[in-house]
Amino acid sequence: MTENLETSADVPREGWLREGMAAAWPICLGYLPLGLALGVLARQAGLGPWEVGLMSVLVFAGSAQFIAVAMLAAGSSVGAIVATTFVVNFRHFLMSSALAVPLAGVRRGFLALFAYGITDESFSVNLARFRQGGWDRWRALAVNQSANAAWVAATVAGSLAGTFIPEGAFGIGFALPAMFLCLLVFQLQGRIHLLTALIAGLVAVAWYRVVPGDSYVVVAAVAAASAGYALQRRRRGSQP
Amino acid sequence: MTWSDYLLLVAAMGAVTYLPRALPLLALARRRLPQGLVDWLGLIPVALLAALIAPILFADGATRTLTLGRPELLAALPTFLFAWKTRSLGGTVLVGMACFWLLGGR
Numbered sequence: 493m494t495e496n497l498e499t500s501a502d503v504p505r506e507g508w509l510r511e512g513m514a515a516a517w518p519i520c521l522g523y524l525p526l527g528l529a530l531g532v533l534a535r536q537a538g539l540g541p542w543e544v545g546l547m548s549v550l551v552f553a554g555s556a557q558f559i560a561v562a563m564l565a566a567g568s569s570v571g572a573i574v575a576t577t578f579v580v581n582f583r584h585f586l587m588s589s590a591l592a593v594p595l596a597g598v599r600r601g602f603l604a605l606f607a608y609g610i611t612d613e614s615f616s617v618n619l620a621r622f623r624q625g626g627w628d629r630w631r632a633l634a635v636n637q638s639a640n641a642a643w644v645a646a647t648v649a650g651s652l653a654g655t656f657i658p659e660g661a662f663g664i665g666f667a668l669p670a671m672f673l674c675l676l677v678f679q680l681q682g683r684i685h686l687l688t689a690l691i692a693g694l695v696a697v698a699w700y701r702v703v704p705g706d707s708y709v710v711v712a713a714v715a716a717a718s719a720g721y722a723l724q725r726r727r728r729g730s731q732p
Numbered sequence: 733m734t735w736s737d738y739l740l741l742v743a744a745m746g747a748v749t750y751l752p753r754a755l756p757l758l759a760l761a762r763r764r765l766p767q768g769l770v771d772w773l774g775l776i777p778v779a780l781l782a783a784l785i786a787p788i789l790f791a792d793g794a795t796r797t798l799t800l801g802r803p804e805l806l807a808a809l810p811t812f813l814f815a816w817k818t819r820s821l822g823g824t825v826l827v828g829m830a831c832f833w834l835l836g837g838r
């Protein structure tokens with residue numbers, strides 16, 4: 493069951509920006525309330541719009557930025573905040589590894605730029621698109637950078653707007669979970685993928701309950717992918 | 733915290749975030765990978781998505797206890813069905829938000 497990934501050469505370059513931005517809109521919608529909330533919290537922690545914007549540009553990682561702002565407000569040391577950021581964001585190494593398959597053979601400069609925009613959200617959207625076909629690295633880069641622009645803008649806007657943001661309006665807080673659900677549905681092709689998802693979900697919930705922090709994502713993903721891979725091999729081995 | 737201290741902080745945060753995003757891609761994309769690794773990496777997206785979403789649906793974020801019947805889980809059921817039937821990402825996001833809102837989720 494090898495992934496049949498089209499190479500970028502098969503996809504016309506034309507329209508890459510428009511198609512990339514169109515694919516990114518659910519991410520941007522989901523980032524809006526998160527970014528606004530982060531900007532408000534950052535302001536309460538004593539960070540101005542420039543400081544929040546700079547953090548969003550340099551770090552571009554939602555949950556790590558929330559934690560960093562809370563730690564700043566609590567007076568944590570620089571070392572502790574940096575170490576926490578590293579741990580929280582380490583899961584991206586898995587996404588970066590998986591992206592090496594559809595981005596095989598692309599030049600280093602592009603990869604270095606592309607890597608900046610790898611998030612849970614852009615990764616999930618791009619992998620689904622690469623899988624469907626008709627997707628290339630330029631469209632994928634447009635997804636990354638549209639999400640990045642929305643994130644920076646939303647966090648700065650939250651900082652400028654201050655305290656008054658209507659919370660939970662229109663169920664917007666569910667935008668990203670709904671997007672992840674749909675992208676998960678796209679991924680459920682065949683028994684192996686279904687079993688891998690079930691194992692990942694079970695391990696993630698069990699780990700989440702017992703171990704503080706975000707390690708559940710990496711632990712569950714590695715465990716489930718390995719279990720799924722073992723099942724795949726066994727099934728292949730038993731076929732004539 | 734002075735401006736230069738803050739600059740140092742966010743630069744260091746940026747560096748430790750960027751490296752795990754960049755190093756695997758730079759190391760792996762320009763060499764021929766063994767088929768076993770390609771197959772394993774092919775299962776990473778589905779595993780990551782399930783690992784990200786499951787605790788949101790089945791556990792309470794504040795107490796980290798197993799909770800069935802939160803608006804997140806109730807909204808997820810019609811959202812999942814809609815995604816399954818339509819295969820529309822944008823539509824699913826909007827339907828999910830509407831269900832979550834109607835169920836009183838925040």
